[in-house]
Amino acid sequence: MSVIGKYFIFLGMLFGKGEKLSVYWRRLMEECVGIGVSSVFIVAIVSTFIGAVSCIQTAYNLVSPIIPISTVALIVRDMSILELAPTITCIVLAGKVGSNIASELGTMRITEQVDALEVMGINSASYLVLPKVLAAMLTFPMLVIFAGFLNIFGGYMAGTLTGVITERDYLNGIRDSFVPYNIFFMCVKPFVFGFLIATISSFKGYFTQGGALEVGKASTGAVTNSCISVLVADYLLAQLLL
Amino acid sequence: MIEINNISKSFNGKEVLKGITSTFKKGETNLIIGGSGTGKSVLLKCMIGLVKPDKGNVLYNGRDFYNSDKEVQQSIRREMGVLFQGGALFDSKTVEENVRFPLDMLTDQSVQEKQDRVAFCLQRVGLEAAAKRMPSEISGGMKKRVGIARAIVMNPMYLFCDEPNSGLDPLTSVKIDELIAEITEEYQITTIIITHDMNSVMEIGQNIMFLYQGDKLWEGISSDIIKTDVPELKEFLFSNKLLREMER
Numbered sequence: 001m002s003v004i005g006k007y008f009i010f011l012g013m014l015f016g017k018g019e020k021l022s023v024y025w026r027r028l029m030e031e032c033v034g035i036g037v038s039s040v041f042i043v044a045i046v047s048t049f050i051g052a053v054s055c056i057q058t059a060y061n062l063v064s065p066i067i068p069i070s071t072v073a074l075i076v077r078d079m080s081i082l083e084l085a086p087t088i089t090c091i092v093l094a095g096k097v098g099s100n101i102a103s104e105l106g107t108m109r110i111t112e113q114v115d116a117l118e119v120m121g122i123n124s125a126s127y128l129v130l131p132k133v134l135a136a137m138l139t140f141p142m143l144v145i146f147a148g149f150l151n152i153f154g155g156y157m158a159g160t161l162t163g164v165i166t167e168r169d170y171l172n173g174i175r176d177s178f179v180p181y182n183i184f185f186m187c188v189k190p191f192v193f194g195f196l197i198a199t200i201s202s203f204k205g206y207f208t209q210g211g212a213l214e215v216g217k218a219s220t221g222a223v224t225n226s227c228i229s230v231l232v233a234d235y236l237l238a239q240l241l242l
Numbered sequence: 243m244i245e246i247n248n249i250s251k252s253f254n255g256k257e258v259l260k261g262i263t264s265t266f267k268k269g270e271t272n273l274i275i276g277g278s279g280t281g282k283s284v285l286l287k288c289m290i291g292l293v294k295p296d297k298g299n300v301l302y303n304g305r306d307f308y309n310s311d312k313e314v315q316q317s318i319r320r321e322m323g324v325l326f327q328g329g330a331l332f333d334s335k336t337v338e339e340n341v342r343f344p345l346d347m348l349t350d351q352s353v354q355e356k357q358d359r360v361a362f363c364l365q366r367v368g369l370e371a372a373a374k375r376m377p378s379e380i381s382g383g384m385k386k387r388v389g390i391a392r393a394i395v396m397n398p399m400y401l402f403c404d405e406p407n408s409g410l411d412p413l414t415s416v417k418i419d420e421l422i423a424e425i426t427e428e429y430q431i432t433t434i435i436i437t438h439d440m441n442s443v444m445e446i447g448q449n450i451m452f453l454y455q456g457d458k459l460w461e462g463i464s465s466d467i468i469k470t471d472v473p474e475l476k477e478f479l480f481s482n483k484l485l486r487e488m489e490r
Contacts, residue, residue, distance in 0.1 A: 017312070019347060112330040119290050120344050121319035 010203050013125040014133065027131035028138075035097050035132065035198075036139025040146070046092050047147035050084055051076060051154025059164040072165050073155065073173025080151035081182045086189035087234050089147040090140060090197065094226035098201035101132055102222035105205025106215035114206070129202040133195060140194035141187045148186060185241055192233050197226040243268050244400060244432050249288050249298035251281075258284050260456045261298070268399075269430040271423050271446045273437055276453035277478060282436045283404060285453070289434065290324055290402055291315065302400065320348060323393030323431075325403040325422075329385035331377040331392075338364070338373040341391045348396065363391040367421060383414035387421070394425060401426065401433040407442060415439060419446045440479065443467065452478070 018024065058079075059072045105128060108114050117124040152174060159165035165173075201222035208218045244266040251259040258281045266272040274282050287293035289300050291307060300307045302318045310318070331340045341363055345356045364370045367387040372380055380388070386406055393401060403422060407415035423446040426433040435442065443450060443464060450467055452460040454474045460467075470476060 023347060107333075111328055111333075112326040113332055115292055116324065116326060116330040116332075118292060119319060119322060119324045120347065121316045122347055 006207075007199075007203050010125065010206065011199060013123070014130045014199075016126055017123050018126045018130070019122060023127070024131060027127070028134055031131045031135035032139055034100075035135045036143060039093060039096055039139075039143060042092060042096060043089055043143050043147050044150055047085065047089065047150035048154035048157075050088060051080060051151035051156075052158035054079055054084065054151070055155030055159040056162065056164060059159065068169070069165050070169040070173035070176060072159065073152075073170040074176050076155040077152055077174045077178075078182070080148050080155075081186045083234075085148035085151050086144045086186050086193070087230065089144050090190055090193035090230050091227055093140065093143070094193075094197045094201075094230055095223050097136065098197050098222045098226040099219045101198060101201040102205035102208075102219045103215055105129070105202055106208035106218040109206065109208045110211060110215065125206060129199075129206065132202060133198040136194035136198035137191055138194075140190035140197075144186060144190040185237075188241065189234065189237055192237060193230050196229045196233055200226045200229055243303055244289065244434070245301040246285075246289060247299050247301070249285065249295045249300070251284055251288060251293065251295050258456050259288070259295070262453070262456075262458050263298075264451055264458065264461060266432050266434055266449065268432050269427060270432070270448045271426050272432070272434045272449045272451070273443060273447040274434065274451045274453060275438055275443055275447075275478070277438060280453045281456040282438075282453055286402055286404055286434065286436050290322060291319065320396065321399040323396065323398035323401045325386065325389045325393050325401070325406055327404045327408055329377070329382075329389040331385055331388055333377055335377075336373070337369065337375050337377070337380065337388050340377070340388055341395050344392065344396050359395060360391075363395045364388075366394070366425070367391045383410050383418065386410065386418050390418075390421060390425070394429070397429070398431060401431045403433070403435045403437075405436055405438070407437065407439050412441070415441060416445065422446065438478075443479075454478075 054076045055072060058075045059069070062069070062072055062075075105114075108128070114124045114128070117127060156167075156170050159170055160167050204218045204222040204225065208214050245264075247263050249259050249262040250257070262285060274285060276282050284293060288295045294308065299309060302321070305314060305318060307315060307318055331337075332343065335343065338360055342356055342360045345351055345359060349356075351359070360373075361370065364373055367390050369384060369387050369391065372384060372388075377385060377388070390406075401422070406418050406422060410418065419442050422433060422435065425431065435446075437443070447464040447467075450460075450462060450464055451458055452472070452475045460470055460472045460475045462470075467475070467479065470479070
């Protein structure tokens with residue numbers, strides 16, 4: 001309980017006395033590149049292959065002659081939009097971004113860089129962490145939209161190249177029974193997950209004490225806790241919004 | 243001038259500082275010496291506001307740091323320059339950006355003014371050629387000098403140095419000591435140095451405080467330290483072979 005209390009106090013520190021807006025704008029742009037742009041490659045690889053595998057495995061399981069083959073594309077689309085793109089992408093990002101944030105802040109803490117900011121009279125939590133949180137909340141939805149597109153594209157490539165489904169059936173399938181609200185739901189998830197991953201990882205890193213071993217532990221703890229929180233939040237959002 | 247009154251601090255029931263009182267004068271190089279684990283760094287952290295003491299107060303030219311509102315604390319912080327043990331340079335910034343950082347964050351100076359000030363400070367510590375290099379590309383001694391440049395860039399009234407010559411070769415140590423002493427005198431700064439380096443004690447120590455197990459056991463000027471009759475201080479001082487020979 002004390003850890004949860006400390007986490008909420010930490011969140012309060014983020015919105016304490018801040019610096020000039022121009023400083024935050026510059027930091028936000030740096031973090032958007034560090035968190036968002038540098039994650040494009042891994043998101044692209046993971047999403048394309050997950051889409052491809054989803055298509056092949058769904059087709060493998062759909063052997064009934066009364067179910068049209070275009071249903072494969074419909075299932076790939078809905079799986080991608082509702083779960084694979086937002087949740088799996090964010091779990092991948094929890095690993096990449098979360099460990100990066102925790103180890104960066106942990107190293108800054110043990111090498112007294114955080115102390116250096118504090119003695120200058122700078123709110124170190126706000127200066128270091130707030131731009132990371134905002135960048136995650138801003139870039140994760142973009143990455144998830146990109147991932148959703150690549151999931152469906154990966155399914156299309158795998159399905160058509162292997163002959164599991166024709167191009168015409170796939171395109172018909174992904175247009176069939178489309179619910180626009182699902183896109184909104186897909187964008188809400190990474191917004192929440194981005195906040196959770198960035199704040200939990202920052203919390204772990206910011207309060208690191210000791211040496212390299214503790215930085216490693218903070219990094220591992222950040223990934224583990226972020227993944228658990230993403231899965232719990234995923235369930236809660238599904239219950240609340242669907 | 244900095245006054246510390248009855249500073250006490252405990253961690254998990256263990257008393258690390260036991261009512262330390264002292265005065266550090268303007269334009270003087272004040273040294274806090276003692277063995278490892280005697281509370282030197284904790285005392286420094288209490289003075290710069292990183293660790294809040296359980297008891298006592300710290301006065302900066304009469305302004306009580308811990309009993310002031312946040313605005314006064316901020317203004318006192320902005321009068322401080324701190325050189326951390328490892329330099330505490332920001333890894334993602336070049337040497338020049340590290341030195342410019344306090345100016346970017348805390349002032350409204352023009353780009354040209356900031357550039358001039360950074361160039362002056364880097365020139366003052368003899369590192370103008372390393373301005374574009376990253377902290378990972380420079381030596382330990384250079385990192386300390388960049389740390390000094392960053393500490394003085396805001397024209398501080400108080401300079402704190404936590405073991406400025408730890409991990410450095412003797413020649414570089416002497417250069418760092420001389421640089422700190424010169425800056426202290428030149429800008430009439432109140433400088434406080436935490437060290438256990440006996441060369442620093444003999445070369446630049448004007449006012450010296452000896453801590454032992456969280457207690458202040460001795461305080462005085464460097465010429466008197468050799469004549470001390472405090473057994474713990476004698477043991478600390480004459481663990482150095484050269485000083486043992488000097489005593490004889």
